[in-house]
Amino acid sequence: MxxxxxxxxxxxxxxQLTLEQVLDNAQAKGLDGVCITDHDTMAAVDLLKEGMQENGLCVLIAMExxxxxxxxxxxxxxxxxxxxLPAEIMLAAVKAAGGVAVAAHPLRPGRSIDTSLLEKGLCRIIEGVNGRNTPEANQEVRHWPERYQIGAVGGSDAHTLDELGKVPTQFTVPIQSRADLIRALREGLYKPMVWEEVRTASPQRQSG
Incomplete structure (x- = not known):
């Protein structure tokens, strides 16, 4: 998926991307599912029935x-x-609640991840390819999974319809719920990133 x-x-x-645009266009962009990851809120959970939609698209709610x-x-x-919350406390709370955290755009200027969190094992997955990063920024973290013994996924970081689905993650198991997604992320049930195929990433922007 x-x-x-x-x-x-x-x-x-x-x-600028509306929830309705996501629902209406995700499948046409080759997606089987999307995660809504708005900044510091999961309010989208009140706007739709989470999970499998009538058209077969899986929509799950998360947050950045x-x-x-x-x-x-x-x-x-x-x-x-x-x-x-400080990062260490937040990550511990997410783990205690049964969740998973992914370090987003780990080298974005002014918002880079503190790599000690990876060294300590507090965050076990990075966004290895971000659709709003430059190819060079994505390339810089290419060897992080090996260096820190962590996983890497992709994400479009979509803010417009054109960006939706630019960098998907291929999962090797069916996903129909948050529980399915969390299990797949924890167990590494997604295909490794093919770095050479992600050379058309959009120029880096400040939001994300």
Whole structure:
């Protein structure tokens, strides 16, 4: 299954992409599922029935959580988390709740991940390819999975319809719920990134 794990809707002030546009266009872009990852909110859960839609698209709700130690995509059995937590405390809370965190755009200027979080094993997956990064920025983290013994996924970081589905992650098992996604991420049930095929990433922007 092809999932876009990093999609912002108009619930993020920086995004022009509506939830309706996501639902209506994701499959035409080759996606089987999308994760709505708005900034510091999971409010989209109140706007649709999460899970499998009538058209066969799987829509799951997550969030992008900002910390001084970097931004993280959070996938978990929760709808709310206290904002402003230090990265270590937030990551521990997500793990305790049964969730998974992915370090988003780990080398974005001004919002880079604190690599000590990877060294300590507090975050076990990075966004190895981000659709809003330059190819050079994506290339810089190419060897991080081997260096830190972690996983790597892709995400479009979509803020517009054109960006939706640009960098999907291919999962090797069916995903119909948050629980399915969390299990697949934990167990590494996604195909390794083919770095050479991601050379058309959009120029880096400041939002994401």
């Amino acid at each position: 092809k999932f876009d794990l990093h999609v912002h809707t108009t619930l993020s002030s920086c995004s 959580y900002a910390t001084k130690g970097g931004d993280f995509l959070l996938f978990g059995p929760f709808e709310h988390l206290p904002l402003g």
